[in-house]
Amino acid sequence: MRTQATRKIRDFGADPQERRLLFTVAVDATGSGLLISGATLFYTRVTGLSSGQIGAGLSAMGIVGLLATVPNGQLVDRIGPRRALIALHLWRAVWCSALAFVDTFWQFLTALMLLGVAEFAGMPALQAYVARAFGDERRMRVMARVQVTKNTGFLVGALLASAAIATGTTLGYRVLLLGDGVSFLIAAVLIAAVRNVAGPASRRTRGPSPLAPLKNARFLALTCCNGILQLNLSALTVGMPLWLATRTQAPPAIAPLLIAVNTVIAITLQIPLSRGAETVPGAGRHLRRAGLSLALMCTTLILASWTSQAAAALLMVASVVLHTLGEIWHASGGWGLQFALSPEEERGSYAAAFSLGPTAEGMIGPSLVGAGVVAAGAPGWLALAAAFLGAGAVAHRIARRATAPEPAVQLSTADRRAAPADTADGPATVR
Template sequence: MSRFPLLFPSGREARILGIASFVYGAGFGSFAASSAVYLTRSVGLDLSAVGTGTAIAGFLAILTALSAGRLADRFGARNLLVYLSVAQSLLFAAYSIVDDFASFVVVICALTLADQGARVARNSIIAEIIPGRNRVELKAYLRSVTKAGLSLGALSAAVPLYLDTRPAYLAVIFCNSGAASLTALLVRRLPRRPISLALAASPAAHNWLALRDVPYMSVAVLCGMLATYRSLLTIALPLWVTTYTDVPPSYIAVLFTCNTVLGILLQVQVSKRADTVEAARRAAGLGALLIFPACAIFAISVAAPLILAMLLLALGVVALTVGELLTSSAAWCLSFELADDRVPGQYQGAFALGMSVETVIGPLLATGLVVGVGATGWLTAGVLSVVIGFTLTVATRWALDTRAAVLTPEPCPPDLPVRLAYAEAIPTLNLQPRAATAVARYRSGSIVASRRTGRSGQLDGSRYAIDSACES
């Protein structure tokens, strides 16, 4: 699978994930565009209550990223994503019975936890089923089709927003619930993957291995800090346009559309510049450098005449979008290629934890520094991005240099039985022994291995070779 065309990617797994991402994005886009209005106008909550509940849910989601990763390793990322998609369907439907602040907090917290777990599970699936550099290209493709779905969903929300009635908002809620259910059915069509021998027997599966991987976590946190461009675009820029310039507020929609269209059309192509760790390191540095001129252009737009200001804002969005595409592609590559393949869920959860830094410092940077200070705030934000980008390139080199030590297999106790689930889905197990090997016997559709002697043989006509329980 070397290429993923925008509409018809090669590979059955890629097509299933692509369709599932588009369906979920379309449903969620309509829900996101109308949920705040539904909660305030139909349920009767005030804006401060909606903001408080959303903040509480976001904080809890940060704390659950690692646990979601461990569950993905323990029960299988594909299975976890199916369960969480069903949970999302039920919780979206539960919005229809929200009638006060308490019930809103319960629903949005549960829904946000499920959404965070689904993100981690989806990335774990990519790490499990897609080889090497193709992971970044697939991730870019999924980002593009998700954005397309979100845009379509947001446009469809114009109808219930125009009608402004409770039945119209409930129709959006239940359509979104149905989209989540369809996502679960689509993900269920993905092939089941084996629970690796390493996961069952290695101490790596039972310790917070990813969290103790300091170089990897440093890269994750720096990627999260660099991702503050999201808040610059979604928070700082709209406030800047309406507060500091004479540009009509409606022009904000044009700027956002420009960002979305460029993201859909260019994300896959740009991702090819970050398909290895070294390439990702360079892409992160270049993306950070592009954020600075974008911030500088936004800063000088305040002193420009109306037409020129509008052109400058559009040019700044283009520069910021290209920087976004480069840095996001770099982050995906680093999250996959620097991880320990024995516990992909743990590492994807740990990276999500690091990326969540953006949700904390991003709004503060946008409102306190940029909008609060003015043009100087934009310039300061641009300089910070360059500094963070340079630090990320150094941290990436450090992480790459330490991979041999971090990813060294850990010893496991002898005679530890290991169950490899879903053996029927894996016709060939090509596991290279480094320590003692294992003998396997077939039992009830599974393989049970114990560390004794090396042997290979036939299982329902398929050849297998089992090595040490410590190896994957």
């Protein structure tokens, strides 16, 4: 057992290119952990903004991010994912750092809207990079390791944010935002060190329409299913704490424990539970499992409101376990279908289009779950359970009927290893 565990640790990011990529993700995620944990406190205690002003600014950033999704995807396809990631990181570094010095609502709003241009484009660009840089047999494992690294980075960033917040000083709060800005700058430098990849489309021919993914009926349906399943995030961060505090007898002190359980399970099981999603049918099964697990989560939350204190606490923990399993299967199934169904020359556009669901969920999910599901009580959770089940079932059905696009030229594993790395931003060629 010890030998197997040691081997797994050594294999994690053993490839130099993968190791550099994961280190970049770790730096980025640590900075994001700083921001998420302390930004709201900075806006209220240092900048003096009201809750309404903060909500308006964040909503405006989400709208800008949604509108910029398709153009950002086209940018990835035109200049290559590595260059796009560098540009996006640098842009975010500037405007996240600017947030540390805002004094008025209008400065706050302007900085957030400019940040929104690139705030939601990083992960689709990263997914496009992974799809092009690693072979079919490796990219799912790489994305699973990316997710583990992200969760670990968020945790580290949250711990560092706690230390900064504990100082209670303006400088301490300001360091949180500046730390996130510096993390983007470092990530931009680090991503420049990874192998460059580009799509096979020729620069001399006109590229495909940036709206092509949205004209693909099956892919658009999968994007909608992905957005519905993404409501699991708001269920965890908004729904569970509110439900625990207002509708159950469980002690409020277990609320932080729920997030800790979620983080530990996600870090531990993301890689093993992602296996099997490398094929289109397998990815569809993962999404069906996600819908079922998330629907069961809704059921246990309802039961938690009908039981004693001890039973309610146990049911809340069971709910977060079911949530995390659904979260993992949702992520792996989504990666598998996105990779398999995206034409090689349009990886960026398809990744961006697929992210429209999560981006929209970030805008409407918290209010939908908080003011809708939790306020409605048991019927609200039953409705959400039905949505999860339906989204998983539809995604599985589409996956069963879908076929992956055939690449123009497909290299064998041996050929990939033998071919030299492409260092230009032009089309990849077979040697």
